[in-house]
Amino acid sequence: xxxxxxxxxxxxxxxxxxxxxxxxxxxxxxxxxxxxxxxxxxxxxxxxxxxxxxxxxxxxxxxxxxxxxxxxxxxxxxxxxxxxxxxxxxxxxxxxxxxxxxxxxxxxxxxxxxxxxxxxxxxxxxxxxxxxxxxxxxxxxxxxxxxxxxxxxxxxxxxxxxxxxxxxxxxxxxxxxxxxxxxxxxxxxxxxxxxxxxxxxxxxxxxxxxxxxxxxxxxxxxxxxxxxxxxxxxxxxxxxxxxxxxxxxxxxxxxxxxxxxxxxxxxxxxxxxxxxxxxxxxxxxxxxxxxxxxxxxxxxxxxxxxxxxxx
Amino acid sequence: xxxxxxxxxxxxxxxxxxxxxxxxxxxxxxxxxxxxxxxxxxxxxxxxxxxxxxxxxxxxxxxxxxxxxxxxxxxxxxxxxxxxxxxxxxxxxxxxxxxxxxxxxxxxxxxxxxxxxxxxxxxxxxxxxxxxxxxxxx
Amino acid sequence: xxxxxxxxxxxxxxxxxxxxxxxxxxxxxxxxxxxxxxxxxxxxxxxxxxxxxxxxxxxxxxxxxxxxxxxxxxxxxxxxxxxxxxxxxxxxxxxxxxxxxxxxxxxxxxxxxxxxxxxxxxxxxxxxxxxxxxxxxxxxxxxxxxxxxxxxxxxxxxxxxxxxxxxxxxxxxxxxxxxxxxxxxxxxxxxxxxxxxxxxxxxxxxxxxxxxxxxxxxxxxxxxxxxxxxxxxxxxxxxxxxxxxxxxxxxxxxxxxxxxxxxxxxxxxxxxxxxxxxxxxxxxxxxxxxxxxxxxxxxxxxxxxxxxxxxxxxxxxxxxxxxxxxxxxxxxxxxxxxxxxxxxxxxxxxxxxxxxxxxxxxxxxxxxxxxxxxxxxxxxxxxxxxxxxxxxxxxxxxxxxxxxxxxxxxxxxxxxxxxxxxxxxxxxxxxxxxxxxxxxxxxxxxxxxxxxxxxxxxxxxxxxxxxxxxxxxxxxxxxxxxxxxxxxxxxxxxxxxxxxxxxxxxxxxxxxxxxxxxxxxxxxxxxxxxxxxxxxxxxxxx
Numbered sequence: 001x002x003x004x005x006x007x008x009x010x011x012x013x014x015x016x017x018x019x020x021x022x023x024x025x026x027x028x029x030x031x032x033x034x035x036x037x038x039x040x041x042x043x044x045x046x047x048x049x050x051x052x053x054x055x056x057x058x059x060x061x062x063x064x065x066x067x068x069x070x071x072x073x074x075x076x077x078x079x080x081x082x083x084x085x086x087x088x089x090x091x092x093x094x095x096x097x098x099x100x101x102x103x104x105x106x107x108x109x110x111x112x113x114x115x116x117x118x119x120x121x122x123x124x125x126x127x128x129x130x131x132x133x134x135x136x137x138x139x140x141x142x143x144x145x146x147x148x149x150x151x152x153x154x155x156x157x158x159x160x161x162x163x164x165x166x167x168x169x170x171x172x173x174x175x176x177x178x179x180x181x182x183x184x185x186x187x188x189x190x191x192x193x194x195x196x197x198x199x200x201x202x203x204x205x206x207x208x209x210x211x212x213x214x215x216x217x218x219x220x221x222x223x224x225x226x227x228x229x230x231x232x233x234x235x236x237x238x239x240x241x242x243x244x245x246x247x248x249x250x251x252x253x254x255x256x257x258x259x260x261x262x263x264x265x266x267x268x269x270x271x272x273x274x275x276x277x278x279x280x281x282x283x284x285x286x287x288x289x290x291x292x293x294x295x296x297x298x299x300x301x302x303x304x305x306x307x308x309x310x311x
Numbered sequence: 312x313x314x315x316x317x318x319x320x321x322x323x324x325x326x327x328x329x330x331x332x333x334x335x336x337x338x339x340x341x342x343x344x345x346x347x348x349x350x351x352x353x354x355x356x357x358x359x360x361x362x363x364x365x366x367x368x369x370x371x372x373x374x375x376x377x378x379x380x381x382x383x384x385x386x387x388x389x390x391x392x393x394x395x396x397x398x399x400x401x402x403x404x405x406x407x408x409x410x411x412x413x414x415x416x417x418x419x420x421x422x423x424x425x426x427x428x429x430x431x432x433x434x435x436x437x438x439x440x441x442x443x444x445x446x447x448x449x
Numbered sequence: 450x451x452x453x454x455x456x457x458x459x460x461x462x463x464x465x466x467x468x469x470x471x472x473x474x475x476x477x478x479x480x481x482x483x484x485x486x487x488x489x490x491x492x493x494x495x496x497x498x499x500x501x502x503x504x505x506x507x508x509x510x511x512x513x514x515x516x517x518x519x520x521x522x523x524x525x526x527x528x529x530x531x532x533x534x535x536x537x538x539x540x541x542x543x544x545x546x547x548x549x550x551x552x553x554x555x556x557x558x559x560x561x562x563x564x565x566x567x568x569x570x571x572x573x574x575x576x577x578x579x580x581x582x583x584x585x586x587x588x589x590x591x592x593x594x595x596x597x598x599x600x601x602x603x604x605x606x607x608x609x610x611x612x613x614x615x616x617x618x619x620x621x622x623x624x625x626x627x628x629x630x631x632x633x634x635x636x637x638x639x640x641x642x643x644x645x646x647x648x649x650x651x652x653x654x655x656x657x658x659x660x661x662x663x664x665x666x667x668x669x670x671x672x673x674x675x676x677x678x679x680x681x682x683x684x685x686x687x688x689x690x691x692x693x694x695x696x697x698x699x700x701x702x703x704x705x706x707x708x709x710x711x712x713x714x715x716x717x718x719x720x721x722x723x724x725x726x727x728x729x730x731x732x733x734x735x736x737x738x739x740x741x742x743x744x745x746x747x748x749x750x751x752x753x754x755x756x757x758x759x760x761x762x763x764x765x766x767x768x769x770x771x772x773x774x775x776x777x778x779x780x781x782x783x784x785x786x787x788x789x790x791x792x793x794x795x796x797x798x799x800x801x802x803x804x805x806x807x808x809x810x811x812x813x814x815x816x817x818x819x820x821x822x823x824x825x826x827x828x829x830x831x832x833x834x835x836x837x838x839x840x841x842x843x844x845x846x847x848x849x850x851x852x853x854x855x856x857x858x859x860x861x862x863x864x865x866x867x868x869x870x871x872x873x874x875x876x877x878x879x880x881x882x883x884x885x886x887x888x889x890x891x892x893x894x895x896x897x898x899x900x901x902x903x904x905x906x907x908x909x910x911x912x913x914x915x916x917x918x919x920x921x922x923x924x925x926x927x928x929x930x931x932x933x934x935x936x937x938x939x940x941x942x943x944x945x946x947x948x949x950x951x952x953x954x955x956x957x958x959x960x961x962x963x964x965x966x967x968x969x970x971x972x973x974x975x976x977x978x979x980x981x982x983x984x985x986x987x988x989x990x991x
Contacts, residue, residue: 011364011367017367048863077346083347084341084346085341085349086347097357098361099361103362105366185862189858190854220975221977221978223976327540330629334870335873335874355551377909409908426761
């Protein structure tokens with residue numbers, strides 16, 4: 001595809017994104033490899049913390065100085081039915097008729113890291129079409145939310161008092177990986193205590209990273225999130241001065257690993273399960289004929305062979 | 312899960328506040344394997360078309376108990392056509408027979424009045440979307 | 450044509466009836482758990498005589514497409530002996546939008562009366578003596594303080610002292626939060642306006658019940674009986690606590706709060722629920738809030754039969770359902786009752802359905818004898834144990850809410866939203882699957898051809914263009930300078946968080962500010978979007 005992405009219409013971009021979600025290789029080749037100058041900001045956190053309300057307020061703020069702002073909002077797909085209730089944009093209704101705001105809702109469609117199958121590609125597409133910033137609101141279901149690490153320049157974690165979110169987030173190792181922690185709904189009881197706790201944790205970092213803890217009341221709109229906006233801008237400026245290259249490389253490494261692991265899992269590993277290969281190897285371990293390590297090695301070699309045949 | 316889910320934008324026009332029915336439909340469509348982009352109330356033709364555009368949906372579904380839909384629906388259909396968008400459009404809720412005829416004539420694909428079951432809505436959507444993509448491929 | 454306004458004191462066969470029946474020698478258990486009707490803890494009834502003295506008020510809701518048309522209807526009802534007027538404002542008014550707002554104009558006057566300006570309020574009440582009527586406004590959300598302001602301004606114009614006004618509002622921001630009626634208004638602002646309204650009425654408009662907590666819509670969302678009253682009473686607690694901060698006593702605030710509950714189809718459980726509600730309320734008032742006046746401890750219960758219990762199939766069956774539910778309300782001692790019309794699942798009530806609803810109540814009251822004795826089910830082993838059990842479960846719900854930091858914190862954290870979504874889904878699926886039997890719907894059905902009234906045959910009313918013109922004319926005739934000045938005075942009061950806003954709101958509407966302009970000004974001062982749906986910007990209407 002040779003058209004300049006900046007000339008694509010919203011309809012065309014939307015259709016390309018659908019193609020990316022379906023895995024159309026033609027669509028993939030249309031996306032540039034890097035974000036360029038666009039800021040990609042990831043917002044993650046558990047349900048109920050008010051992520052969508054926060055994103056809505058951020059969009060309003062950024063829109064004041066930017067002609068094109070994009071949001072990709074990911075929600076979990078049901079593993080049983082494949083369906084999904086994508087309800088994040090309810091909170092962003094005031095932007096729905098604004099031609100300068102592109103909001104795309106995505107189901108996780110089987111991915112377990114908070115992203116959907118086409119989040120990074122869509123993000124690159126939007127960035128190359130001059131959308132800046134691109135806000136990515138990821139699923140927050142308490143699992144390891146490392147997806148936000150894979151694709152975003154600035155990473156924001158949203159928590160709210162009274163739900164023990166801190167514990168979940170700490171378990172997930174997220175506290176160490178983000179740039180900004182927002183304590184939203186900070187008018188609720190327990191907010192001050194949570195902020196204090198988080199600031200202590202943030203201080204315990206090795207000194208090369210600093211995590212900024214801010215409070216917000218996203219339902220108060222732009223007024224309620226000023227600290228958040230400043231913290232994100234500061235984090236971005238710091239990266240732009242130093243570290244952006246490393247961060248984006250880190251993200252690409254992560255993405256390459258995910259992609260290969262995924263295709264490995266989908267193709268050869270699945271076929272090995274389906275045709276009983278894996279089961280037979282398991283039996284050999286169970287019957288004492290081989291060790292687990294030997295069986296795993298054999299499975300690995302078999303999977304390599306199969307993926308070689310597929311290419 | 313290999314099949315691409317059907318994508319549906321679902322909302323209510325104007326100031327119609329009764330959202331129990333539409334939430335039930337939202338959940339039901341999800342259970343039927345669709346991606347439901349829930350817009351909620353306060354929708355206008357512009358906001359629905361804006362959503363239908365960026366979300367590249369197969370279906371636009373509107374649920375209304377109050378009668379405002381008769382003002383918004385013609386605008387919606389016109390704007391969709393102007394943008395060259397052709398999703399399946401369905402209207403549900405409290406729709407008298409008289410309005411049903413008018414809506415179908417205007418170009419709405421399906422109308423689901425009081426007492427319509429989830430199953431009938433799901434079946435209709437699946438068939439209508441399949442027909443549309445067959446036409447597009449041809 | 451004669452009117453009968455009280456229940457009978459003899460049975461059909463002439464057996465004389467006492468006002469109520471109880472143990473010949475009441476023990477301490479009776480006194481503490483039940484008490485006689487009209488006595489703490491009010492389990493048996495709020496008043497000793499109930500319907501012997503006066504039957505519950507029957508109101509017909511009024512809200513036509515303009516203030517003028519509604520005025521005609523109200524004067525007709527008054528001429529026919531009705532003094533209790535139930536006024537339903539249209540949806541734009543409920544949401545705080547003007548009749549000429551881009552979205553408001555498309556539904557102005559279709560589901561109630563538009564009360565956009567002080568002139569609308571004045572016109573609606575033209576020729577009506579404000580001292581002789583009770584006006585209840587079905588408005589839950591932020592428009593309440595503005596409508597109060599309009600009413601106070603109209604009373605001033607007519608030289609009627611505020612202390613002579615009688616009526617009620619819903620004024621229920623926690624409920625509004627969950628039904629979108631508070632669009633664009635965070636709970637914090639809603640609570641402030643609610644407490645401002647309650648404070649102003651407690652001090653200056655004592656004949657008004659400013660707050661009617663809407664337990665009915667909670668039930669309609671699928672919550673069960675204990676959750677319905679547990680959540681509603683917790684909401685009332687939140688409003689009381691907010692208003693107490695203004696330096697009022699519980700005895701000043703308490704009597705101003707009513708509950709409107711559902712009457713659902715399980716008759717005995719509903720009776721137990723009403724009795725448990727009264728007991729819990731009285732103990733909460735006395736023990737938790739330290740009420741000294743018994744009137745504060747007496748819960749005033751209005752009841753609406755459950756719309757969600759009615760179905761489109763074989764609609765005549767809904768008459769039976771309504772009757773059972775009305776019986777539950779009467780046996781449970783409600784002070785006001787609204788019966789859902791049998792065609793409610795498919796349509797706005799027809800004349801015929803409205804008449805059946807009225808006659809059902811009259812037949813129950815005057816022919817059946819169920820209203821003749823207060824708390825007739827009291828003393829039944831079943832009903833007393835059921836009352837205790839409903840009370841226990843209700844207290845458990847209230848404890849859970851208290852553990853989350855109170856109803857406001859629970860609402861902000863999404864607790865109630867999640868509960869309602871869960872219950873709603875479970876209820877609908879249990880009906881679709883047949884697990885919960887509904888005659889004619891999932892059992893004992895008849896074929897659609899044999900059935901009646903399956904589709905909505907009526908017509909949706911058109912939005913009222915005349916009202917849009919009325920408001921446009923109002924804008925062109927008013928003194929824009931005076932409006933701007935009053936709005937800016939309002940703004941400075943908003944910015945001082947301890948200022949009650951009712952008087953500056955009244956001044957603003959008197960100067961000619963519209964509903965949307967007053968609320969927009971307040972929202973802006975809070976740093977929020979001017980228009981809750983984002984369709985217009987500040988200043989565009991001035």
